[in-house]
Amino acid sequence: MKKVGLAVVGVNNFAKFYLDKIKELEEEGEIKLTAVVIEDQIKNADQLRNLRSQGITVYNSYQKLLKESKQFVDIVCLPVSIPTHSNMAISGMKAGYNILLEKPPTPTVQELDAIIKTEKETGRFCSIGFQFIHSYTIRKIKQFILDGKLGNIKEIATKGFWPRFKSYYDRNDWAGKSLYMGQLVLDGPMQNAFAHYLNNMIYITGPDMNSSASLKKIRSELYRAHSYIEADDTSCMQLETANGTNIYFYVTHSPEKLRHPYMEIVGEKGEIKWTMENEKTVIKLNNEKVIKFDNNNIDPYKEEFRIVAKKQLGKIDNLYCTPENTRNFVVAINGAYDSAKKIKAIPKDLINEFINDDNEYQTILTGIDKLFDQAFAERKLLSELDIDWAVRTEWINIEEYSCFNPFN
CATH class of the missing domain: 3.40.50.720 (NAD(P)-binding Rossmann-like Domain)
Incomplete structure (x- = not known):
């Protein structure tokens, strides 16, 4: 062969x-x-x-x-x-x-x-x-939804808390930058480390296994706690898809404690809870039926290589993840920057930067874990909570989005 x-x-x-x-x-x-x-x-x-x-x-x-x-x-x-x-x-x-x-x-x-x-x-x-997008659970969840077993999807929300130390930002010349040598990078948590989990939500609400959801509008808030970077490190957004599903996203690189991404999907007939660790998935339907599964020992990182090989060999017709079905992820990121307009620096008295027990230079935004937990539970952005440093932003229509130029 x-x-x-x-x-x-x-x-x-x-x-x-x-x-x-x-x-x-x-x-x-x-x-x-x-x-x-x-x-x-x-x-x-x-x-x-x-x-x-x-x-x-x-x-x-x-x-x-x-x-x-x-x-x-x-x-x-x-x-x-x-x-x-x-x-x-x-x-x-x-x-x-x-x-x-x-x-x-x-x-x-x-x-x-x-x-x-x-x-x-x-x-x-x-x-x-x-x-x-190559994972067993994400594809199984999407097929479950496409089969109509969850009804129309009302909302999807994901939160994630991953500390990023100075060594992470020092690993190359563009990490933590919005612009590098005249080229846009936008290296915030939504665009890079947590990008998978935003893309998951947009993909899950798409009309078929090869497509992601069309997007209607977005509002987003971008904040920075790390004193030595220029990009955001703590961000939240709300997206509305063309079919009326609301998508919520809450991610930070300045948490008090590490917590891996967790997603909730709420439909007319029940809800799905998914965690990144082992891709543990629990589906609870309104008729009290409960379905549980995990990643079935399928490594999604290996699947991406297997799938391109099968495409090259003519064994499959369609790739799982393409420029076409990730386009609306990029639109969401670009729209997020248009909505926020600028990255808001967190007040210094709320930031703790120190050398931790692993000899890493760490940044913590005091109280962000509890605030994001509340925002996630209430499906609100930070500016809708009782926070004096948060900045309310505008909704941006992204239905016909074709160009991002922050220099205008």
Whole structure:
């Protein structure tokens, strides 16, 4: 059987995660790591020697990979910096390769539309690395809803509390930035670390297994507690879909305690509760029937590689996660910035920055856990609670959204 040749651009940070997952999957027989790009081959000499000892071709530039590897690379994997996503995906497809592009797809909707246009012009595909759209539970939940078993969806809400230390923001030059070297990044929690969970909600309310929901309007509040970054780190939003479902999102990188994402889906016939840990899912219907399931030992991170391989081999017609069905995620992010207009700095007397027991420089926004719990329970934004530092923002219509330009 022909194996699908994968190339990975990079060997550090999330690129290392890609390399590890591909290595684990090679035993299944459908994929093989055939090429890697290492730009700084002196700094990464050990990885260079190790890869070459395995017979893997190593290039010192993306351009050289695109020019020379057509005989043994089918899909180029791009776990690269957010501001480079659109240019690298487009140049890869124009050079004749299919693409696996790490989330978030692009900072702006116009960049994503350029990727969609290139797919159509070249006949290549671009899969987006939103791993949880490949997960057993998210897809099972969506099918359950599409079968009408939950009735019309009234609302979906997700909250997540992930501390991010200074080492996280120091890991590269663009982390924690809204703008880097003249290019938009928008590296806040909704756009990056928690992006999966916003995209999950938009996908779940879509009209079929290949589509996400159309969006009508949005309001969002963006706040910053970390003293040394420029992007937001504590954010909330409310979305209304074209079919009337309300989507609520509450995420922070400055919590008092770590808590993984938790989602509630409320329908006419019952409700669903989902937690990220083991993807534990509980469905409670109005007739008192209870259904429980977890991830069935299916790793969604591996599924994203399996699915692109099956698409390459012609075993499936449709990718799970595409530029088309993640477009409204990007629209939501862009609309969030339009609604908030600016990132509000939290008053310094509410912020505690210190070296924790793990020798990490940590930032805590005092009281944010309780405030987000209340906002989540009441389906409100922070400005609707009794908080003197919160700023009420405007609803923005995003039905025909086609361009984000914060510089106007």
